[in-house]
Amino acid sequence: MRRRWQPILSPGERLSEVMFGLIMALSITGSLSVAESGRSAVRTMLVGAIGCNTAWGFVDAMMYLLSLLTERYRTRALFRAVRNEQDSRRAQEMIADRLPPLLADGIGEAELEGLWRQVVGMTTAPAAGLTGRDLLGALGVFFLVFLSTLPVALPFLLPIEPLRALRLSNGVAVAMLFGLGYRLGRYVAGPPILIGLVAVLVGAVLVAVTIALGG
Numbered sequence: 001m002r003r004r005w006q007p008i009l010s011p012g013e014r015l016s017e018v019m020f021g022l023i024m025a026l027s028i029t030g031s032l033s034v035a036e037s038g039r040s041a042v043r044t045m046l047v048g049a050i051g052c053n054t055a056w057g058f059v060d061a062m063m064y065l066l067s068l069l070t071e072r073y074r075t076r077a078l079f080r081a082v083r084n085e086q087d088s089r090r091a092q093e094m095i096a097d098r099l100p101p102l103l104a105d106g107i108g109e110a111e112l113e114g115l116w117r118q119v120v121g122m123t124t125a126p127a128a129g130l131t132g133r134d135l136l137g138a139l140g141v142f143f144l145v146f147l148s149t150l151p152v153a154l155p156f157l158l159p160i161e162p163l164r165a166l167r168l169s170n171g172v173a174v175a176m177l178f179g180l181g182y183r184l185g186r187y188v189a190g191p192p193i194l195i196g197l198v199a200v201l202v203g204a205v206l207v208a209v210t211i212a213l214g215g
Helices: 013-029 040-082 086-098 101-106 109-123 132-147 151-157 162-187 190-212
Strands: none
Touching: 013 040, 013 132, 013 151, 013 162, 013 190, 040 086, 040 109, 040 151, 040 162, 086 109, 101 132, 132 151, 151 162, 162 190
């Protein structure tokens, strides 16, 4: 039986990375003063937007790898602590503390004891290093943040006035924010249209705050 292919990044991770990159790009394009902007100012803004998202894409990719390492070292530490714990009841409580709330509330003593016996029966500790798949995930994070800049920046490369370019760029950004919110709504089984509208509102607020704080 062939193993089903699993995406490296979850839909939630992909959506959040694109939204993050989009908001970062908007914080730069939104600070452009179209009344005073010539082609040189637009060019400077484009370089700043692309450079900013390139840097943040790299930082976000590194944080993705760091979070993976942190979780894996925690898992290995739990494995060793459970195996070294002499009190089986205490060991089972340690396992229960790491379970998601939904599972922890619904699991019974028999199931919890079964999990404990599985951990005790393991011969090797869980791996704590990074794999090639993890590096591909980090590369995906980088490109999601970086590529989200391009649709917003593209109107400024067209032979049109800066004011028109800014309005077109903002229109593209609003459409992207709504689309991301819509997809997020479907992912969490919520009302897609409502969540899409909320995403537009939240994105606008975050961009305004970022610009106001000099970001």
